[in-house]
Amino acid sequence: MNTGQIVTFYSYKGGVGRSFALANTAVVLARWGYRVLCVDWDLEAPGLSYYFDKHLAEPPRAGLLEMIEEARTTPETAQATALRHRTSVRLPEGARLDLIAAGRKGDDSYISRLQQVDWEALYEEYDFGATLETWREEWMREYDLVLVDSRTGITDSGGICTAQVPDVLVFAYTANDQNVDGVLEIVDRAMKARDGLPYDRPRLLTVPLLSRFDAQPEYKEGERWRRELARRMEPRLRDWAPRGSSPGELLQRVTIPYFPVWSFGELLPALSESPRNAEQVTYSIASLAALLARRLEDVGLLIENRDSYVEGAEQAARRDFEVDVFISHSVAQYRLARQLQQLFLENGVTSWVAGENPEHRAEFVDRCRHLVMIVDEGGEDPTQNHDTSLFLRRSVNAATERLTLPVVTSSAAIRQLPRLAQSLQAFNLEDGTLSQAARAIAARLRQESRSLRPHSSRGGGYDVYLSYAHADENWTLALAENLKRLGLTVFVDAWEVQAGDHWPSRLDAGLRGADTVVAVVSTAWSRSEYTMHEFELAAQRRGRQQLIPVLVGDVVPPPHVAERDFIDFRDAMTPREYLGRVQALARRILHLRGEEPLPPSGSVVLPDSMF
Structure with a gap:
């Protein structure tokens, strides 16, 4: 943490x-x-x-x-x-x-x-x-x-x-x-x-x-x-x-x-x-x-x-792993595992080989960040199955990303992968050498480390948070895409909230971390307790956060919305009119004055309601 x-x-x-x-x-x-x-x-x-x-x-x-x-x-x-x-x-x-x-x-x-x-x-x-x-x-x-x-x-x-x-x-x-x-x-x-x-x-x-x-x-x-x-x-x-x-x-x-x-x-x-x-x-x-x-x-x-x-x-709770990779193998593949260990070392990856500490396998699995398993066509190995089962169970939703990377000695060996690993992509030694496998795995581990960076270069903040009712999702996603094409970082829950996330916390963090809150005000939005709560929170942060309502559909804006300087999409019936409203919104978000130009953008995405 x-x-x-x-x-x-x-x-x-x-x-x-x-x-x-x-x-x-x-x-x-x-x-x-x-x-x-x-x-x-x-x-x-x-x-x-x-x-x-x-x-x-x-x-x-x-x-x-x-x-x-x-x-x-x-x-x-x-x-x-x-x-x-x-x-x-x-x-x-x-x-x-x-x-x-x-x-x-x-x-x-x-x-x-x-x-x-x-x-x-x-x-x-x-x-x-x-x-x-x-x-x-x-x-x-x-x-x-x-x-x-x-x-x-x-x-x-x-x-x-x-x-x-x-x-x-x-x-x-x-x-x-x-x-x-x-x-x-x-x-x-x-x-x-x-x-x-x-x-x-x-x-x-x-x-x-x-x-x-x-x-x-x-x-x-x-x-x-x-x-x-x-x-x-x-x-x-x-x-x-x-x-x-x-x-x-x-x-x-x-x-x-x-x-x-x-x-x-x-x-x-x-x-x-x-x-x-x-x-x-x-x-x-x-x-x-x-x-x-x-x-x-x-x-x-x-x-x-x-x-x-x-x-x-x-x-x-573990903050640092002692070793990059635990190499799990059958008895017959101990020598291959030692060769792979040496090749890993040449590629800057530290590893432990299972056969060197057979009585402490579970302990060593926990002390290594990733698991590489060497599987041959000799049939399932109960000890190796235990390694894989233990590693995957301990890695479920862990705070630190942990990878399971199979290396198979032949195409026939793919069928011998432990059941829990059968859906994973394996490196087949029939298609390349052990040295190539070591380089590929090392590259994958380096890539995974880079992928842990936050969404935004500003440490997780966003230019825009879009508050909307579920009924307006298609319209809102089109707006989000157009703002994104103008170079803005946009928080919209359909993009940012993943399966398994604690969605109230993710929404709250996105709302508080955005420079501007854009409220997509429709009849459905006005009836939603949650969107009204978001509007109130953003309104309380005056001076620290810009709040811009946009009106869509046939909504009659509530008094607390009507008193604000809103962008009105209700009469945008043509692509040109719609684009004009998007650009006006973007200028407000970016605080552009007079004739200051907008960032260049590619093609425009039109909402379904215009067809």
Whole structure:
């Protein structure tokens, strides 16, 4: 990850396992290799550090309360305290995470000092909002995930944690009406407060976490509650749920069942249990950890194949591979594999040969970025099949592109490719030499590295974002193509959003990263909640983003559109008239004055409505 994300864990009432879920999620993520910071913002009832007491490098000498006091007494330097009071948590097997405790451990003055904190005065007199923004930026630079433990109930500090601080709000609740009613009310308040913040924020994503749920003794009653909770939580799942999925399917993946053994004390089962054993609580914790690590994306895979989804999140934590290529081969082809290894080295590609470390194949597969498999006509090799299966499973939706590249010794050997690799293009040694194969694979790897560049030379930004209703897709795509032919970079979802993408996040990033938002205003556009939301967001960014409505069809523009300087395509009945409107729009986008010429363009694409 280039930029971390902040996740607040909130509960309306205590005793629902919120801190337990946060602490164990942090441990799972840290053991996978993510950089994790935990922040105990439950200042009135701090307890997060109890989970880590046995693993602290030293007792916390200061924490969040001291940071807040510094923001009040020395506001001019408070912004530099974002990480000054963190404490290291050393976990088994070399894993580690960092903790900002609520305050100094064992301090008798803690309660009286906490009572002196006036949140309203902090914001109004000491500009604490700006200080907190600086803390957020520093936390996200240093960590992949920042997990914040929020105060329960309705409090000022809890409001800060649920609205200003997070990118994602995980709210824990149990199966009773007071928990559900209370937590949903707070989440709704947080969403509204978020919209009113004077800071540039994407829409707050929310994850309902059904905790300590035990349907075993009363199965029928448990199923009734599942159905009711799925219905009530559906609006909070909608922003990241894959199309066609049911709320019940997602709710099942964000449920932590009740295990009596873990209800005593502050314990970390994530240190002793397997994340792949469905009979243990860490199985559910790992599902939540993977969902957060993957930023609530590719959720369809979580529903269809939970283990692959979790393995992909674990693999994505790896930032650097030690070696370019793992060469998988049968026993008979060990010598050929060694020759290929030498040829790779001559072409600047590092590699490991499977036969050199037969007892550690799985470990070495994980440490190599790509897989090259040498297959002959001698029939399927079970060990090689295992290499391929493991590599492909670990590579599913991984953050880093990983390639599987077969090399076959003959045409007959193509039929012996492992089933998972039969759809891949193979290099046939009947058509070229091993040296040519090595050069071709090296060239492919270099090409793949170049393909990872962002869409835009401006680091992912766009000249134009097109906001439109689905009914106007054909018309909008024609406009997008014409603007593109004038040299403009255009974000239109049909081009930019790919299968498996988290489409609300992609749309939001495109909208906020564009210099100009063009709203294709039609009757269908006026009826769409989403396009109206996009229009409002762009309107709020006046001075930072240009907003240009274009009118199409027989629409009567709503007042908030009619008051703006729009481009009217409604009476463009001929190609010449249509081209004139496109050019007028392009001049507005490019801020061209007077007779400044437009960039040269090729032929014009006409929308279907003109035929």
